[in-house]
Amino acid sequence: MRQARRAAETALGIWLLAGAGAAAAGAAWLPLSLPPRTESTWVLRDARVNGLPMQVLELRSQLSADELLAYFKRDWRRYGGSVAPLESEQGPWRKLTLQQDPLQLVVQVEKDGSGGSRALLSQMNYRDAQRDYVPRNLPVLTPLQVTQVSETRDGPRRSQLVQLGGEASFEIIQQRLRQHWSRAGWRAVFDRAAPGQRQWLASFDKGTSSVDIVLTQAGPREPLALTLNLLEGEP
Known part of the structure; x- marks a missing residue:
């Protein structure tokens, strides 16, 4: 369950920062190069967020934010095209965007407090976007809405990491989720409510499939937040 929560936080953070990323089979990604004194970690290798194919790298660099942005401005010239990268700012992040149809490259950079910088480097394939990206095996959870x-x-x-939110009864949504997977023959392997809090963690499995559930509500009149992590196939 801890992994499901971490995955939810990561996915939400990427969506808020990048503004947009199901596996992008056969996606023709642009080759990416990195500057010196910079380490990278894959956040999303081949993924879809709300139907949009995306790759995301997290960068940790000894270069300053200015140096890192200058590097990508120079490096992206090799892709050609008549449109120069667009610079913008979003809170503490400085953003550089290049449109290379059907792909879009985005690097978002901020200072790390020690003279270096950290960044998210992503590319998205708009030609391969899917409209019907909401899993069809979800229970009816009206009035909650899928946000990501x-x-x-x-x-x-x-x-498939699904995030939902909205105004609804904690108890009713909890009951619907329990009944949906139990009636379909799934086995409850974990089911725990936090004492004195409106928080429920649960996990069900069936064969090689499983679902992890995190349901939270700050108070009786506050919106619900629901995260479902649906897994299929052998681990």
Whole structure:
């Protein structure tokens, strides 16, 4: 369950920062190069967020934010095109965007407090975007609305992280979720409510499929937040 929560936070953060990323099979990604004194970690290798294919790298660099942005301005010239990268700012992040149809490259950079910088480097494939990206096996959870669906693949393992929110009864949504998977023959492997809090953590499985659930509400009159992590295939 801890992994599901971390995945939810990561996916939400990327969506808020990048403004947009189910596995992008066959996506023709641009080759990316990195500046010196810079380390990278994959956040999303081949994924979809709300139907949009996306790759995301997290960068940790000894270069300053100015140096890092200057590097990508120079490096992206190799892709050609008549449109120069567009610079913008979003809170503490400085953003550089290049449109290379059907792909869009985005790097978002901020200072790290020690003279270096950190960044998110992403590219998105708009030609391969899917409209019907909400999983069809979800229970009816009206009036909650789906706010984000992030899909990734790791070999035969497929993960769909679904986030929902809205005004609804904590108890009714909890009951619907329990009944939906129990009636479909899924086994409850974890079911725990935090004492004195409106928080419920649960996990169900069936064969090689499983679902992790995080349901929270700050107070009786506050909106609900629901995260479902649907996994299919052998781990």
